[in-house]
Amino acid sequence: DVVLTQTPPTLSATIGQSVSISCRSSQSLLDSDGDTYLNWLLQRPGQSPQLLIYSVSNLESGVPNRFSGSGSETDFTLKISGVEAEDLGVYYCMQATHAPYTFGAGTKLELK
Amino acid sequence: VQLVESGGGLVQPGKSLKLSCSASGFTFSSYGMHWIRQAPGKGLDWVAYISSSSGTVYADAVKGRFTISRDNAKNTLYLQLNSLKSEDTAIYYCAGDYFDYWGQGVMVTVSS
Numbered sequence: 306d307v308v309l310t311q312t313p314p315t316l317s318a319t320i321g322q323s324v325s326i327s328c329r330s331s332q333s334l335l336d337s338d339g340d341t342y343l344n345w346l347l348q349r350p351g352q353s354p355q356l357l358i359y360s361v362s363n364l365e366s367g368v369p370n371r372f373s374g375s376g377s378e379t380d381f382t383l384k385i386s387g388v389e390a391e392d393l394g395v396y397y398c399m400q401a402t403h404a405p406y407t408f409g410a411g412t413k414l415e416l417k
Numbered sequence: 418v419q420l421v422e423s424g425g426g427l428v429q430p431g432k433s434l435k436l437s438c439s440a441s442g443f444t445f446s447s448y449g450m451h452w453i454r455q456a457p458g459k460g461l462d463w464v465a466y467i468s469s470s471s472g473t474v475y476a477d478a479v480k481g482r483f484t485i486s487r488d489n490a491k492n493t494l495y496l497q498l499n500s501l502k503s504e505d506t507a508i509y510y511c512a513g514d515y516f517d518y519w520g521q522g523v524m525v526t527v528s529s
Contacts, residue, residue: 306477344516346461346516348461353510353519353520353521353522354453354461354510354512354516354519355519356515356516356517359515359516359517365517395460397460397461399461399463399516401516404466404474405463405474405475405476405477406451406463406466407463408460408461408462408463409460410460411460411461
């Protein structure tokens with residue numbers, strides 16, 4: 306199975322600060338169809354997860370453009386350019402290239 | 418789009434339970450669907466997928482014990498949970514094909 310390693314496990318930020326989360330895969334997530342199925346999700350406290358970024362860098366509809374994703378093959382990054390209070394929660398990367406699909410362990414974003 | 422899970426509860430080890438996910442707001446029959454679970458205080462764990470043509474894929478931890486199915490006439494996704502173990506205790510979420518829509522989750526507790 307594909308193992309996704311997220312760092313850091315916890316991130317403390319002030320409002321307005323820019324932060325990045327890393328997600329490294331144990332194998333390439335480039336699919337035979339040319340797409341890379343690496344997604345980023347946010348789970349706010351007490352809520353269901355919500356999709357932020359799909360296929361590495363595509364912003365889901367309705368998601369603010371302070372969120373951006375980048376990377377390729379095995380190394381991926383989520384960047385938040387100017388953290389807002391509503392961004393607090395746990396961020397997960399997940400891959401849907403290789404079944405069984407897998408999630409990273411999560412990165413908890415807290416206010417400093 | 419709305420996904421509403423039901424059927425959770427407290428069940429003894431070794432027993433069975435059937436979860437339902439009622440879908441509305443989109444053409445259910447045209448899309449694959451996932452079940453994902455989250456143990457208390459833990460991260461997300463992908464469980465199973467069913468395609469629009471009813472092909473299925475399972476996580477190793479549930480293969481042979483859980484069965485995903487769908488009834489397109491009722492716009493409903495199901496997860497049959499058999500031979501339940503304490504480690505199956507979790508919130509179970511249904512989600513859309515691209516992880517773009519999630520239900521609110523339903524709690525399953527396996528305990529004697």
